[in-house]
Amino acid sequence: MQIDANYGMNSNNENPRAERCALETTEIAPKLTVTRLCIGSLTVSPMQASLPRDRACEVLAYAFDRGINFTDTAQYYENYDIIKGALSRCRAPERVVISSKTYAYTREDAEKAVEEARKKTGRDVIDIFMLHEQESYETLRGHMAALDCLFEYRARGIIRAVGASMHHVAAVRGASLLRRRGIPLDVIHPIFNKAGIGIADGTAEDMADAIREARSLGIGVFAMKSLGGGHLFSSAAEAFDFVLDSGLCDAVAVGMQSEEEIDSNISYFEKRKFPAEAEKILKEKKRRLLIEEYCVGCGSCVERCRQKALAIKDSRASVDMSRCVLCAYCAKICPMFAIKVI
Ligand code: SF4
Ligand code: SF4
Structure with missing residues (x-):
């Protein structure tokens, strides 16, 4: 581990928008420090x-200026313009590592996904490109045409690391198996939290074992949903400690929507302490999935949710919050715009 003490320094050190911090960094893939x-x-x-687009750009730019050099996005999120806007506002855009992902199966679709990311973020190089929401060795194998395309981009220097994201232990094991069989995935992005929330086929311990195996093979790891999509806000310190102390993750992706939240999480990652006010807010903070009354019960969201958190009851969608990780993937496909994460 190293401390990136110079990150975020304005060359003239003039009018800094945000005081830089000294977050710990790590090499998640060869020559890729995050x-x-x-x-x-x-x-x-x-x-x-x-958030209004300008405000969203401002929040991300603030995070970059404070010293976070790593952001996660996806073709599915349709937010490359926000990343581009944030890069144009922050002090050291060249230091920001972008990770994106795609559901592409075919070579053609993978190529389109990479080119779309490059065009819309304004970046020639996308640092990490992953297959999105993989479930097992078999689904990874099923995406080989897309993976081969990503490996070719990596060989050309347009992608620096290739990976996969997953909510399944079997997919982490699948990534290890691919690597053992000579297919060199660089990075995985698994769901990992102390309560096992959102892990589709096992417990937190099962996931930890699978990640341990992947790491032993040299695969870089950045975890998602360490706060369980919001379910673990009230025990955020313990939830972060679980992931940080596991020794299994190079980095942890955390969604943040305000400067205060960014400062608070930076404080925890630097000093293992939340500011007192933030601790109080976290204890009271709640997120939930709202399904509006005008839902017509078409069932599209039920099919989309891989957590099996949705069902049709009395001709309307209904959510089981114990299974929902508040990813909002269902909201995007609702023809009535009836689903919101609030
Ligand atoms: S997709 Fe929308 S309209 Fe269809 S069941 Fe789900 S919430 Fe209701
Ligand atoms: S937000 Fe929607 S898609 Fe995501 S887990 Fe919850 S119900 Fe499923």
């Missing part, structure tokens, strides 16, 4: 908090 705190960009985007 801060251990990654800002998930979905939270400020239309699928979730839906």
Whole structure:
């Protein structure tokens, strides 16, 4: 581990918008150094908090200026313009590591996904590109045409690391198996939290074992949903400690939607302490999925939710909050715009 003490320094040190911090960094893939705190960009985007575009850019730019150099996005999030806007406002855009992901199966669709990311973020190089929401070795194998395309982009230097995101233990094991069989995935992005919330096929311990195996093979790891999509806000310190102390994660992606939240999480990652006021807010903070009364019960959201958190009851969608990780993926496909994460 190293401390990136120079990050965020304005060359003239003039009028800094945000005081830089000294977050710990780590090499998640060869020659790819990231801060251990990654800002998930979905939270400020239309699928979730839906901040006005300018405000969303401002929040991300603040995170970059404070010293977080790592952000996570996806083709599905449709927020590349927000990343681009944030990069244009922050002091050291060249230091920001972007990770994106795609559901592409075919070579053609993978190529389109990478080119879309490059065009819309304004970046020639996308640092990490992953397959989105993989479930097992078999689904990874099923995406080989897309993976081969990503490996070719990596060989050309347009992508620096190739990976996969997952809510399944079997997919983490699948990534290890691919690697053992000579297919060199660099990075995985698994769901990982102390309560096992959102892990589709096992417990937190099962996931930890699978991640341990992947790491032993040299695969970089950045965890998602360490606060269980919001279910663990009231025990946020313990939830972060679980992931940080596990020794299994190079970095942790956390959604943040305000400067206060960014400062608070930076404080925790630097000093293992939340500011007193933030601790109080976290204890009281709640997120939930709202399904409006005008839902017509079409069932599209039920099909989309891989957590199996939705069902049709009395001709309307109904959510089981014990299974929902508040990803808002269902909201995007609702023809009535009846689903919101609030
Ligand atoms: S997709 Fe929308 S309209 Fe259809 S069941 Fe779900 S919430 Fe209701
Ligand atoms: S119900 Fe919607 S927000 Fe909740 S886990 Fe399923 S897709 Fe994600």
